[in-house]
Amino acid sequence: MTSKRRSSATFASITAVIIIVLILTISAHQALAQTRYYAGYFLLYGYYGVSGKIYTIDPDVPSGEIFAQWVTILIDSQKYYWVQVGYTKMYYTNYELKFYIEVNDSLGHRLWFFDAPVPGVTYTYTITAGTNNGHPVWYVTIKEGSSEVLNTWVYGDPVSSDYLEALSETSTTSISIDGTHFSNLAYWTGRGFPLWFTHLPYYDSPYRLNEISDYEFTARGGG
């Protein structure tokens, strides 16, 4: 009888583990295979730095979904390598707003979350190439006005650039991006940050883009 009980308990435990593993596998697969919806600008030049002001919105994000707004250097489009900084609200942040840095390069895929941005506040997000002890790195800063929220660096391999992106991203159109506002989009020359002098607009329906200039846009829709 005791061994029967043990067998039942073992069987139940194994079943539970299998169910959990299956659920996690399916969830991970769904997360990776999620469709993405974008709205924003591209600058089709390989500059080694990007900067932009992004007004913080705080939309409702359904379970399992992702919302993020960011600036990116597309390091290598053949290997899909990039470095990105912005803010997000998603399952990995317990559906709270968080700043983040994401890098995907020959060193691997890394993602860091940081303290929370305040809804209604505009932050300036910047990525620039540089060296640290002879190693190529990406310097990343987040500022609120002139006050620094984050100033850090991450290794870059390679430090290269195909083009720049400044986009709002969601994994479902049920997320409203009303209030989205990117401004002062700029690129790094090594000496300064001139404003973008051209842009490629992009948006996935049902999102809409209002092009104010080469370096400023608002977006809305969804929800």
Add this chain to the structure above:
Amino acid sequence: MNIRLAVSGFILVLIIVSLAIAISKWGGSIDLKTSESYVTRQLGVITPPPTIGPAPFEKAGGRIITEEQLNAFLERNNIKLCLPSWIPANLSLTAIWALVYDGTIHFPVVFVFSPDGDTYYRASRNKLIVALKGFSATLSERRENAFGMSTVDLFRYYIQRGGISVYDRSGNLIGVIIQGGRKGISWAIVDIGGVEYHLYYRDADTLKAIIKSMCSGTV
């Protein structure tokens, strides 16, 4: 009694796994002005991390172009194309991609050589990808201004870390081959005729032979 025990075991495993997941998913906040290793130590890199990710090449205007469009682009920019005259026998040109906006072609221009008709622009082990990334002088100036490393400095940086030097016939350092990166794809940057070429293939030796066959490049 059996059922009670089974349910208890089930719940216990659920609680343990849920706690483990919760702990692994979240780290906390960090101090400012940190190094990457510090950031990593404090927060931990989430494995496998979710991809927030940029919009891919296609959404930035990436599309397959015709040879006529390519030739017009090359002529307009006075670029003499230096594609390899030798590639592995099983490969053939399946597509030419470029960023196109308002009818204008932008770098990178990507040549896909595939053994099976695959036209996708991303590098993989069984394809050869040759991408023109831009005018070498402009890119070198951008690099030097941005992070104090000229293109030649960059080549030397990789050579010091095991990269293979690429010289032209006059003995000038014109590139580097970096062996077997992530997913086992080797990669090369070569500066030929004022244009920067990035090549991707599974092994460095074949890449060497391919580069040797490009215009005046010799390894």
